[in-house]
Amino acid sequence: MIRRSSLNLRGAALCAALGAMIGAAAPVSAQNEQFIPMLSYRVGPYAAGGTGFHGGFIDYLDMINKRDGGVNGVKLTWEECETEYKNDRGLECYERLKKKGPTGATMVDPLSTGITYAISDRAPTDKIPVVSLAHGRSDAADGRVFEYVFPLITSYWSQSTAKIKFIGQREGGMDKLKGKKIVNLYHGSAYGKETIPVLDVQAKKYGFVVTHIEVPHPGNEQQSQWLQIRQIKPDWVILRGWGVMNPTALRTAQRVGYPANKILGVWWSGAEEDVLPAGDAAKSYIAASFHPSGAEFPVIKDIMKHVYSGGHKGNMDDSKRIGQQYYNRGLIQGILAVEGIRTAQEKFGKGKPITGEQMKWGLENLNIDEKRLKQIGASGLMSPLRSSCKDHEGGGAVKFMQWDGAKWAVITDWIQPDQSIVRPMVEEAAAKYAKEKGVTPRKC
Amino acid sequence: MFYREAGQFKTTYPADQQILPIRQDRYALGAILVLAFLIIPFAASDYWFTAILIPFLIFALAALGLNILTGYTGQLSLGTAGFMAVGAFAAFNFVLRVPGIPVLVAFVLAGLTAALVGLAFGLPSLRIKGFYLAVATLAAQFFIEWVLIKFGWFSNYNSSGVITAQPIVILGYEFNTPRSKYLLTLCIVALLALAAKNMVRSGTGRAWMAVRDMDIAAEVIGIRIFRVKLLAFAVSSFYCGVAGALWAYAHLGSVEPAAFTLERSFQILFMIIIGGVGSILGSFLGAAFIVLLPILLDRGVHLIPGIPRDLLSNLEFIIFGGLIIFFLAVEPHGLARLWQIGKEKLRLWPFPH
Numbered sequence: 001m002i003r004r005s006s007l008n009l010r011g012a013a014l015c016a017a018l019g020a021m022i023g024a025a026a027p028v029s030a031q032n033e034q035f036i037p038m039l040s041y042r043v044g045p046y047a048a049g050g051t052g053f054h055g056g057f058i059d060y061l062d063m064i065n066k067r068d069g070g071v072n073g074v075k076l077t078w079e080e081c082e083t084e085y086k087n088d089r090g091l092e093c094y095e096r097l098k099k100k101g102p103t104g105a106t107m108v109d110p111l112s113t114g115i116t117y118a119i120s121d122r123a124p125t126d127k128i129p130v131v132s133l134a135h136g137r138s139d140a141a142d143g144r145v146f147e148y149v150f151p152l153i154t155s156y157w158s159q160s161t162a163k164i165k166f167i168g169q170r171e172g173g174m175d176k177l178k179g180k181k182i183v184n185l186y187h188g189s190a191y192g193k194e195t196i197p198v199l200d201v202q203a204k205k206y207g208f209v210v211t212h213i214e215v216p217h218p219g220n221e222q223q224s225q226w227l228q229i230r231q232i233k234p235d236w237v238i239l240r241g242w243g244v245m246n247p248t249a250l251r252t253a254q255r256v257g258y259p260a261n262k263i264l265g266v267w268w269s270g271a272e273e274d275v276l277p278a279g280d281a282a283k284s285y286i287a288a289s290f291h292p293s294g295a296e297f298p299v300i301k302d303i304m305k306h307v308y309s310g311g312h313k314g315n316m317d318d319s320k321r322i323g324q325q326y327y328n329r330g331l332i333q334g335i336l337a338v339e340g341i342r343t344a345q346e347k348f349g350k351g352k353p354i355t356g357e358q359m360k361w362g363l364e365n366l367n368i369d370e371k372r373l374k375q376i377g378a379s380g381l382m383s384p385l386r387s388s389c390k391d392h393e394g395g396g397a398v399k400f401m402q403w404d405g406a407k408w409a410v411i412t413d414w415i416q417p418d419q420s421i422v423r424p425m426v427e428e429a430a431a432k433y434a435k436e437k438g439v440t441p442r443k444c
Numbered sequence: 445m446f447y448r449e450a451g452q453f454k455t456t457y458p459a460d461q462q463i464l465p466i467r468q469d470r471y472a473l474g475a476i477l478v479l480a481f482l483i484i485p486f487a488a489s490d491y492w493f494t495a496i497l498i499p500f501l502i503f504a505l506a507a508l509g510l511n512i513l514t515g516y517t518g519q520l521s522l523g524t525a526g527f528m529a530v531g532a533f534a535a536f537n538f539v540l541r542v543p544g545i546p547v548l549v550a551f552v553l554a555g556l557t558a559a560l561v562g563l564a565f566g567l568p569s570l571r572i573k574g575f576y577l578a579v580a581t582l583a584a585q586f587f588i589e590w591v592l593i594k595f596g597w598f599s600n601y602n603s604s605g606v607i608t609a610q611p612i613v614i615l616g617y618e619f620n621t622p623r624s625k626y627l628l629t630l631c632i633v634a635l636l637a638l639a640a641k642n643m644v645r646s647g648t649g650r651a652w653m654a655v656r657d658m659d660i661a662a663e664v665i666g667i668r669i670f671r672v673k674l675l676a677f678a679v680s681s682f683y684c685g686v687a688g689a690l691w692a693y694a695h696l697g698s699v700e701p702a703a704f705t706l707e708r709s710f711q712i713l714f715m716i717i718i719g720g721v722g723s724i725l726g727s728f729l730g731a732a733f734i735v736l737l738p739i740l741l742d743r744g745v746h747l748i749p750g751i752p753r754d755l756l757s758n759l760e761f762i763i764f765g766g767l768i769i770f771f772l773a774v775e776p777h778g779l780a781r782l783w784q785i786g787k788e789k790l791r792l793w794p795f796p797h
Contacts, residue, residue, distance in 0.1 A: 042754040043761060051754055082742055082757045087696060087703055092495035092739055099491075114700060117606050121697040136604060188593060190604035190700040197603045214593065217702060317752060429603060436540070436600070436608055 034071065034341055034353045035101020036061065038080040039093045039110040045218045046085045046243045048273040049326055051316075053111050054080070056330025057337075058315040059303050059322075064338055066306040071341050072351045077101060083115060090115030098126055103353045106341065107131050107363070109333055113191040116149070121437075123148035128356040129340075129363050133333050134159075134267060134290055136194050138422075139429035141393040143364065144441040146430065150363050150392045152336055153385060154290050156191075156266070157198045157425060158396040158417035163264055163288055164202050165415055166400050167236055178207035183229050185249065186240040188216045191268070195240060201421060219245025226252045239265040239287075246274035247282070254281035261286060261402070271325035275403045283405045288398050291332055291382050293408045295323025298377030299331065325408070332382050339368055339376075364389050383414050390444040396422075447790040463641055480630055485623050493622035494695075500735050501626075501633045502690045507715040507727035508640050509683025514713070515722035516644055517676035518656030519569050520577055523562075523584035524684050525708035530558040530588055531685025532692035532699050533598050536607045540600060547612045551632070551689045558685025559678040561588070566677025570670060573659075585706050592701040608698040625694040632690065636683060641724050643679070652676050653722075718771060720780025729779040733771075738764055 038058065041050035061076045070076055079100060081093035090110050098105045107129045110116055113136035120140065123130045124147055131150045132140065138157040140149035167182070168174040184199055186192035196212055203210040211232055213225050219241060226249075229237060237258065239249050246269045253263060261284040265274070270287025278285075295304075300323055307314040308322075321327055344354045344362025354362070366387045373379045387394035397414035434441055447468050454460045464470045488497065510524045535554035538545055565584035569577050592598050592605070599605045612619040612628065619628050643649050651672045654662035663669050692699045711734060719730020741763055745756045775782045 040753070042757040047754075080753050082760065087699075088499055089738075091696060092499075095491045095495040113604070114702065117604075117608075117698045117700070118696045121608065137606075139603070189702045190606045193593070194604040217705065315753075317754065433608065436610065438611060 031102050032073065032351075032353060033075050033077045033101055034106055035097075035104070036076065036078045036337060037094070037097035037100065037105045037108050038078050039083050039090055039097075039108060039112075039115065040080050041083045041085045041112075043082065044084050049243065049268070049271070050085070050111065052271070052273070052321055052324060052326025053330035053333070055315040055321070056327040056332075057109075057334045058330075059307050059327075060299075060331050060334025060338070062314065063299075063303045063306050064334075067302060071338055072345055074341075074345070074351060074353050076338075076341075083110060083112065085112050085114075087112075087114045087118045091118050094119050094122070098128055101353070103355045104128065105356060106354065106359050107337055107356070109133055109337075111135065113137065113194070114189070117190060120146065120149045126356070127360070129360045131333065131336065131363070133329070133336065136191055138194060138198075139426050139433060141391060141422075141426045142430035142441075143389050143392040144430070144444050145434045145439055146392065147442065148360060150387070152363070152366075152387065152392070152394055153332070153382065154396040154398060154417065155393055155422075155426075156194045157422045158393065158419075159266060159288055159290075159398050160195045160198045161202065161418035161421050162396075162398040162415045163238065163266075164199075164206065165418065166288075166412065167264070168206070169412075171235075174206060180208040180236070181232060181234040182208055182210045183232060183234040183237045184210055184212045184240060185225060185229070185237055186212065186214055187219060187242045187245055188214045189242075191242060192240055195266075198421065198425060199238075201425065205421070215241070215245055215249075218243060220248050222248055222252045226256045226258065229253075229258060230256045235262065237263045239263050239269045241265070241269040241274070245269075247276075247278035250275065250278035250281045250285060254278075260284050264288070264400075267325075267329075267398075270401065270408070272321075272408075273324075273326070280405065282403050285403045286400055286411070287403070287408075289325065289401055289408075290395075290398055291325075291328050292380065292399065292401065292410050293323060293325050293328060297379075297381050299335075299381070300328075302377060303331075328381065332378075335368075335376055335378060335382070336363075336366070336385075339366055339372075343367075363387060364392070366394060388444070389442075447787065447793075449791075463645070477634070480634075481627075485627055488623075488626075490622045493626045496736060496739065497626055498622070498629050498695050500731055501629045502687050502695055503712065503715065503735050504728045504731035505633050505636060505690070506684050506687035506712050507719065507731050508637060508724065509680045509687065510712050511716045511722065511724070511727045512640060512644070512652070512683065513676050513680035515716055515720075515726070516649060516656060517652040517673065517680075519566075519673065519676060520574060521581040521680070522578050522706065522709050522713065523565060523581040523588070524712045525704040525706065526585040526588035527558045527562055527681040527684035528688030528691060528708070529592055529701055529704035530561050530681075531555060531688030532704070533592055533607060533701075534558065534685065535689035535693065536609065537598065537600075539610045547610075547614055547693070551686055551693075554689040555682040555685040558688070559682040562677045562681025562684075563674055566674050566681075569673050569677065582706070585709055589701050589704065604700070606698055606700045607692065609693040609696075612693055619694075629690055629694045632686065636686065637724060637728075640683070644724070648672075648675065656722075714768075716778075718768065718778055720778030723778070723780035725783065726778050726780030729783070733779065737767065 038054055040054035065076055083090040083093050105128045109131040116132040120130050129148050129150055131152055134153050138155035140146035140151050141155055168177055199210050215222055215225055241249055263285050265287035267289045270289055275282035316322055340359055340362040343365055344358045348354055348358045364387055368385045370384055383395050383397040385395040396417040399410050400412040401408040401410045449466045452467050513519050513521050531554040534557035535550045538550040538553050568580040599607050619625050651667045654667055655672050659669055715730030715734045718733050720726020741760045745759055
């Protein structure tokens, strides 16, 4: 008897699973809509980044819908899919969502270097632009080879040159870099490794010594790495961390007695979530960013007005995080997506949904100058950007900020990257990729 | 009533030795093969190929490999993902560095490379057993990952250590559509599964099982433990290596060593625990459970309205964990054993006594 009842239970579970599968058929969508898939991650070790970034992204799209009724009357729609920051799950999400909406997916930003790599192979076939906003792969800035990949705003390699420039400023001139010792403490992943070649090139050019030290994923134990750093006694430590690795690095640095104001974080190491858990160990730590924190920008005020007021609820559960690093970064992604759609609509027909291929044209012809930024309400939030068929990056400037124990204080103006170093490396790496994959670069 | 072997007499030795002695089973397997080879390729969408079927088949292959080692030979291994990584990177390097090499040959060589590495890491199994061996294979997992990240040669000096799989061209035909990649994967997996089934039915498999059940007794009856254990490591790693190569070539298209972390090894270990330790069918069932259930859940929880997205994502984890406990509580020997019990019941249905 007991045996049989458990069999029935099993049957019930199976039925439930099957029901879920059948029920998940796509809903019918209206025609005048522009669909954007959201490959987000809200669980796992990197959830802080995923929730903030996609929160900002979605809130901006939501605001455009509510304030302007969409882009020239075309309503923006989206659907989230949980990737857990895993490549295979990300790929599943991409495949699931790529054909949704009347014109298919407009663009996709998985906010993961690994997933970006996995889907950028498919993007040309599916004709869906992959925007890897300020993350890998840097060599995709060469739009001739990577037609459908856009490392917009700035890439890791650009950032790295800006960082060395900043160190040069601090040391009193680029010639003072000679003989200095810099440690590159990196996350043991594709993301972490990406700046090693560009640092090596710069080390040769400026005569400093760079030591690359890897922290295995996820990086919640770094005692041996920091003991090694203490032996090297570097002038600067570049922290190329992600997620839990960042506060751990700051705390361990304090324990071995390395000053925080000589640690220079990349932008994925410089969010509030990275420093707050480290407590006072994070004080005076410096990080790069391509946008400041803060909620005083008119665009965020618009979001508060249209999305969060009057009983409405935006995407963020914790509204205190609005205006923080990840949120503002997602906001910028939202601005770029909407500007891309707008630009494409101007060419291919206003008030009509565009295809991924047309979106590619839009993203290639972005021209967001100071005037446009002011109209958007994002002056000072991001640097002006101008992309082209050849240059899929479009900007590259970086600011540096210092943590004062409570908030990020911007300590420099926009620092331009050294394109004379970056561009040849981009072209070389892109050419190698083209050869490995048998891609013929297009003419620009 | 329908599932009954009464009246099926075996009159020849081959009939007695065939893989599936019951006629209904043969028909069922035939139907599954027809479905997989002839119907699915025309019925399924690209989404099904790329997001569900291909990863399922590849994971089943890796689970099969681990099952040979852990399920049949009793050697607990945590290095599965490491051996997959060896396969993926070896295939990449063979295609890159040996001009004109056929891709299938590269896959076989990748499997053999993984087998060699597996042999090396299988050596400790001659002295240590059980959980201690698991720790030794854990070393393999970390060592392989470290080597692939540390030495740029393996990834052809890619700046981020990512390899991008070259196009698969066999006899001038390029496997570039999801359907063709699915068929390629299916052929390889079906062939290797058949080989595995026959291996475990033959003297080799019986030697493996003898070692698993009691190695001293096995030695006493004349089985050379040294050779048998190492053979299991080699064969298992070969399967994992081919699975890794397929993961890179037929599924993701580009992989980094971080795609083959310890987490992946555990995932495959869970597949065989849930599917059935020491069962070919169990490898497939376990892979289906671990790969497909999270996707189903993700689609399922979507339908519940009014719950914030981040809660849904966590809910998915909770349900998944709950289901694992449920199935293990109902049948600790895995889904394959459940299937077997189901078959026993079917024989008596509808008149259980």
